[in-house]
Amino acid sequence: MNPCKVMSASEFALERTFEYGSPEQNESVQAIIQHVLKEKDQALFALSRKLDKVEIDTLRVSEAEMLDAYAHVDEPFLTSLRLAIDNIRRFHEKQKRQSWMDLQTDGSLLGQILRPLERVGVYVPGGKAAYPSSVLMNVIPAQVAGVKEIVMVTPPGTNGVLGINPAILVAAHELGITEIYRVGGAQAVAALAYGTETIRPVDKICGPGNIYVALAKRNVYGVVDIDSIAGPTDIVVFADEQAEPAYVAADMLSQAEHDEMASAILVTDSERLADEVQRELAEQLAHLQRKDIALASLERHGAILLAANLEEGMATVNRIAPEHLELMVSDPLNWLGKVENAGAVFLGRYSSEPVGDYFAGPNHILPTNGTARFSSPLNVDDFLKKSSVIYYSREALLQNGEHIVRLALSEGLDGHAKAIQVRLEKEGE
């Protein structure tokens, strides 16, 4: 059994899928947003009843509930979680930047000031997709940026603490997040964007969600900022004959198990490796809990791409612009400089992709669907805003005024010119 199709790297045709939802889904999201705008908290209660089939009476998760969640996780999990938090925080601290001011010779000052966003909302999906690692990856960059208020929303469920996964509450509590609301779906996004009696509006909404959450984020974009809308996850393993087939296959499967839409692709110049990876995939698949999902992903979106040589293979990698890229070659540093488009690059045989998903420090929220051509991993900059600063001295204005006037007049904007001229006249006196 060969789970993956094999084809030539240079002939591989990209299929990008952009999931924007149906017009009907978009209409129902818009109706939900209007409902929340009008009825606020009452709409959240009503929509949770209707859509989540849950009767909630308080939106806010209490401190007691959060502490209670600790009873549902074990000590080793806590230890691992805390180590991950430390690593992720240390990495993101390196991304921090300073405001700067630049003194000009004419006494003017020009600069750029960085400030954190004031209030950020993080959406955390419910059910099986409630991942504590995703809480860490969304919250920590915002905290490192200096965001004062970080609020979390997550759907109420039917088990546990009104269904909220205890690991989510523990992860939030470990990060010092205390403002959490049990509300999900498009209604949660609307509440974060416009505010209700209980939930004050935020400046930016981030975090993954289903198609209704994604559509709601698109609809409120402009009122607030949003992170990117994630597409299906993907990995490319770029490997030479030296690569260990068992590692290549395991890493491909770790991506394929996410979702039938996920894509795991091997790019190699070695037919022998290609054959061995096929065998390993077939064998390892049999032992996976999520083997049906992984197999469907491999069959539909997986591929083994044979390149005439590694240079040709790298050209295909750059065309794919993968979310995750493993350089499982004997000289990974030689290839790093040739990578043009990739969200995260994993070098060498020990840097398995889950190292980055959970633990090493870099963010696991990465550009999907080929958007690594122009997008970046979630990072501290995403929670900072810049302001330019201009202090023009009297000398600078007298010296440069004529140029500003001339440029303004060349564009037919004499009001702009006059704002300078009125000063040149008065100050020249």
Add this chain to the structure above:
Amino acid sequence: MNPCKVMSASEFALERTFEYGSPEQNESVQAIIQHVLKEKDQALFALSRKLDKVEIDTLRVSEAEMLDAYAHVDEPFLTSLRLAIDNIRRFHEKQKRQSWMDLQTDGSLLGQILRPLERVGVYVPGGKAAYPSSVLMNVIPAQVAGVKEIVMVTPPGTNGVLGINPAILVAAHELGITEIYRVGGAQAVAALAYGTETIRPVDKICGPGNIYVALAKRNVYGVVDIDSIAGPTDIVVFADEQAEPAYVAADMLSQAEHDEMASAILVTDSERLADEVQRELAEQLAHLQRKDIALASLERHGAILLAANLEEGMATVNRIAPEHLELMVSDPLNWLGKVENAGAVFLGRYSSEPVGDYFAGPNHILPTNGTARFSSPLNVDDFLKKSSVIYYSREALLQNGEHIVRLALSEGLDGHAKAIQVRLEKEGE
């Protein structure tokens, strides 16, 4: 005559306008995009004929046409333009950042690599809104980021070099831009996103345009990156009794003359200043070429907001989150730290807003419509993409593997766990 309404700063109610176009406009934009996808260059010719009423036979503007444009601008304009280019380039050079790598004690390396986008398209509007300054402000940050290919599109017109404003062509040529196409509207955006026989697709589209251009950018977002969709321009002048009323009024008018939708607001604690600014506005208006536009803007969207004190005034400023903010107070540095939301801040009596529009160096493409709460001036980062880099050493994997396995299993992803375990088993041998 008092052009501006006067009201209390604390009671001022924000009206945000989000112009998304009508469903009909959006449908016609989608039809244009489909047309370009299918017929490529032929669609561009046909749509220019139909929408711009211009018969074009070659899309590319020739080198000879660009050089010919120099005959239509004078030497002083060139001098002023070149000085502006130098200033803008110098400011944006300060925004440049380095890739970094961080060596961990266990031999792992973590890092962040910055790379320029490969190819960027700049839309330059035609007609009266063809501003050479806008060419500089879009192109220079991309060049400083290191973008190799910058291509420009601008509508063909009926006069001059097939109607392209010579100052635009001169500005482009001064910047070394040689790839320019005479095509505008939604069809130009579609060509940049998807490519035609003549125009190769880009990774990002920036630059202002009318509602059709804005809608087209929204529609292709995801296929390519776009800059933000600009709303109407605005200014807030924050002034105390020491401010010069003639300067305050002139700066308000320089914003109001842009557009009837533009907003110019004075926030002050001084009733005397408020009165004098009203008088100055009325008087200066009379001499403006664009007085009808400026008056309509002041009447509809202008305001003088009286604050009980400057602290209260600053709270209102932050609520407005202006695109341009002038601190025309005797101690502007004292107030700079209290500004939370503003695209660009102008300090003191000589820093008139047109100083920043044309010449000082900072970018004039700024967050409008209150989006300074979460957005930034156009800057070098907008043309860079980041990649995370993870090199995990054997030691690091053996040491941390158990934590990664545990976190993966806590999320029910045993494929992730197995990718680590297969290595721990083999390497532990």
